[in-house]
Amino acid sequence: MNRQKTVGVLALQGDFEKHRKALERAGARALEVRTKDQLAQCDGLIIPGGESTTMLKLLDLEGLTGAVREFGAAKPIYGTCAGAILLAHQVTNPPQASLDLMDISVERNAYGRQIDSRIAKVPVKDGGEFEAVFIRAPIIRKVGEGVNVLASYAGDPVWVEEGRHMVTTFHPELTDDDRVHRKFIAKL
Ligand code: GLN
Numbered sequence: 001m002n003r004q005k006t007v008g009v010l011a012l013q014g015d016f017e018k019h020r021k022a023l024e025r026a027g028a029r030a031l032e033v034r035t036k037d038q039l040a041q042c043d044g045l046i047i048p049g050g051e052s053t054t055m056l057k058l059l060d061l062e063g064l065t066g067a068v069r070e071f072g073a074a075k076p077i078y079g080t081c082a083g084a085i086l087l088a089h090q091v092t093n094p095p096q097a098s099l100d101l102m103d104i105s106v107e108r109n110a111y112g113r114q115i116d117s118r119i120a121k122v123p124v125k126d127g128g129e130f131e132a133v134f135i136r137a138p139i140i141r142k143v144g145e146g147v148n149v150l151a152s153y154a155g156d157p158v159w160v161e162e163g164r165h166m167v168t169t170f171h172p173e174l175t176d177d178d179r180v181h182r183k184f185i186a187k188l
Pocket residue numbers: 048049050051052053080081082083085108109135136137138
């Protein structure tokens with residue numbers, strides 16, 4: 001029998017606790033990651049929502065930026081919201097550094113200040129729909145050729161994958177629907 005997979009949840013800042021619970025419901029072991037040693041124990045990594053600027057700073061402070069980039073060169077990473085911003089090739093509004101692991105361009109806080117958050121029904125490519133929670137979400141403005149769009153909302157991609165990596169601009173960990181986490185675990 002295959003050993004149960006371990007998924008790290010980057011736990012420097014933001015919404016990591018709910019991801020842990022969603023992963024456990026979806027059948028994986030979850031490990032909060034704050035050090036290189038913890039990262040080395042993982043088969044995949046989730047970068048949660050939060051504040052991407054703060055997360056970038058903390059990754060640098062903890063000496064983890066290079067380690068996460070190298071991890072992503074070999075193993076799957078799933079970025080939620082701020083995590084999606086960290087994985088993108090290009091970030092605007094304002095421009096900022098990133099891990100540059102996926103061929104997507106994102107605009108931060110793109111739904112505007114007046115709409116801080118919303119819940120929307122989003123149709124999913126494989127059938128059915130998803131109740132998507134957006135919180136100060138970015139919009140994915142461009143996707144490269146190798147990127148597969150799994151769900152869109154109002155004409156913009158909100159769930160995409162490229163090879164081993166995946167992002168959502170919404171927060172599936174805030175609902176009881178485990179499909180996004182299951183899709184990620186299947187990549188491990
Ligand atoms: N607005 C945040 C950022 O730009 C992302 C919000 C979130 O992760 N829910 O980093």
